[in-house]
Amino acid sequence: MNTAITNKLAERLIKAQGEPVSGQQLADEFGVSRTAIWKHIKELAEQGYGIESIKKKGYYLTSAPDTLDATAIGAGLHTKKLGQTIHYVESCPSTQIIAHQLAQEGTPDGTIVLTEEQTAGRGRLARKWDSAAKKGIWMSVVLRPDVVPQKAPQFTLVAAVAVVRAIEEVTGLKPEIKWPNDILIKGKKSTGILTELQSDADGIQALIIGIGLNVNQSLQDFPEELQDIATSLSIESGKLVNRQELVRALLSHLEIYTDLYIETGFGMLKILWESYSSTIGKTVRARMAKETLTGIAEGITEDGVLQLRTADGKLHGIYSADIEM
Numbered sequence: 439m440n441t442a443i444t445n446k447l448a449e450r451l452i453k454a455q456g457e458p459v460s461g462q463q464l465a466d467e468f469g470v471s472r473t474a475i476w477k478h479i480k481e482l483a484e485q486g487y488g489i490e491s492i493k494k495k496g497y498y499l500t501s502a503p504d505t506l507d508a509t510a511i512g513a514g515l516h517t518k519k520l521g522q523t524i525h526y527v528e529s530c531p532s533t534q535i536i537a538h539q540l541a542q543e544g545t546p547d548g549t550i551v552l553t554e555e556q557t558a559g560r561g562r563l564a565r566k567w568d569s570a571a572k573k574g575i576w577m578s579v580v581l582r583p584d585v586v587p588q589k590a591p592q593f594t595l596v597a598a599v600a601v602v603r604a605i606e607e608v609t610g611l612k613p614e615i616k617w618p619n620d621i622l623i624k625g626k627k628s629t630g631i632l633t634e635l636q637s638d639a640d641g642i643q644a645l646i647i648g649i650g651l652n653v654n655q656s657l658q659d660f661p662e663e664l665q666d667i668a669t670s671l672s673i674e675s676g677k678l679v680n681r682q683e684l685v686r687a688l689l690s691h692l693e694i695y696t697d698l699y700i701e702t703g704f705g706m707l708k709i710l711w712e713s714y715s716s717t718i719g720k721t722v723r724a725r726m727a728k729e730t731l732t733g734i735a736e737g738i739t740e741d742g743v744l745q746l747r748t749a750d751g752k753l754h755g756i757y758s759a760d761i762e763m
C-alpha cells in the first residue's frame with residue numbers, strides 16, 4: 439500500500455470538513471482506481487479515522503485520531519514557514535535533543551519536532567519536565583533568525599506572547615505570563631518555554647524553542663509534587679481541548695509574532711508581553727544562584743531583562759532567576 443497516498447487522502451478528507459467526496463473524484467485526483475481508494479479508506483479506518491459513506495455522494499470524515507503527526511497538523515495549517523517541515527515521533531527522550539540534531543544537519547528555518555510522549559523532557563535550570571503521553575503538546579521549533587546571539591532571550595518572550603494568544607483563541611481562558619517564560623492560569627503553571635541556542639563566530643545558527651503545554655491532564659495525571667503548582671487547559675476550562683487545533687494556533691501566532699519582532703524590533707512585543715504579565719507592578723522575590731532579592735518588578739528592558747527595585751531604591755537587572763510572588 440502506498441502510504442503517501444493514504445496520508446494525502448486523509449489530508450483531502452480533513453480539508454473537505456465533513457463534506458462527502460465521491461470515490462470517482464478521489465480516484466481521478468490521485469490517479470488510481472476506485473478500488474484502490476477504497477483500500478486506502480480501509481487503511482485510514484484501521485488507523486483510527488472515522489469515515490462514513492453516503493450512496494452516490496461519497497466518503498466523509500466524522501473524526502480523526504488524536505495524534506500530532508504531520509498529516510493531522512498539516513491539514514488546515516496556514517503558515518508560510520512554521521511547521522512546513524514537521525518531524526513527528528510517537529515517543530522520545532526530549533524533542534529538544536532531536537531538534538538540536540536536525541538543526542546541525544541543516545533542517546530548514548521553521549522546522550518543528552512533535553511527540554506524544556517524552557521520557558526525559560527537560561526544563562529550565564536542568565529541571566525535569568513531566569510530559570505524559572498524549573496529554574500535552576511537547577514541541578520544539580527550530581528558527582534561524584538573522585540576529586545577534588544577545589537577542590536570543592527576547593525570542594522566549596515573543597514565544598510566551600504567542601502561546602498566550604493561542605490559548606486564549608482556542609479555549610477562551612485568560613492566561614498570564616510570569617517572567618521570563620511561565621504561562622500561568624489562575625496562578626498555576628500550564629506551560630513552560632525553554633530556548634536554547636546554536637551559535638558560532640558567524641552568529642546564531644539555530645534557536646531551538648521548546649514549548650511544553652499541559653493540555654488534557656487531569657490533576658491525578660501530574661506527579662504529586664506538581665499537583666499544587668501545575669495545571670492543564672482541560673482542568674481550567676472543564677473541557678477536553680483539541681490538541682491539533684492548538685498546535686496550529688500556536689504555530690500561526692508564533693509566525694506572526696516572530697515576523698513582527700524581526701521586522702519591527704521588540705517595542706510592540708514588549709507592550710504585548712507586559713499586558714499579559716502577572717509579574718510587573720508586583721512585589722516579587724527573585725531567587726538567583728548566589729542571592730535572593732525582594733522588590734517591585736517595574737518592567738522589562740528592551741532585552742527582556744527584569745527590572746527589580748529593592749527597598750533601598752536600587753534598580754537591579756535580573757537576567758535569570760526563579761520568581762516567587
Ligand code: BTN
Nearest residue numbers: 532559560561562577630648650
Ligand atoms: C520550563 O522549565 O518551564 C521549560 C519547560 C520546557 C519543556 C519543553 S517540552 C518540549 C521541549 N522538549 C523538552 O525536553 N523540553 C521542552
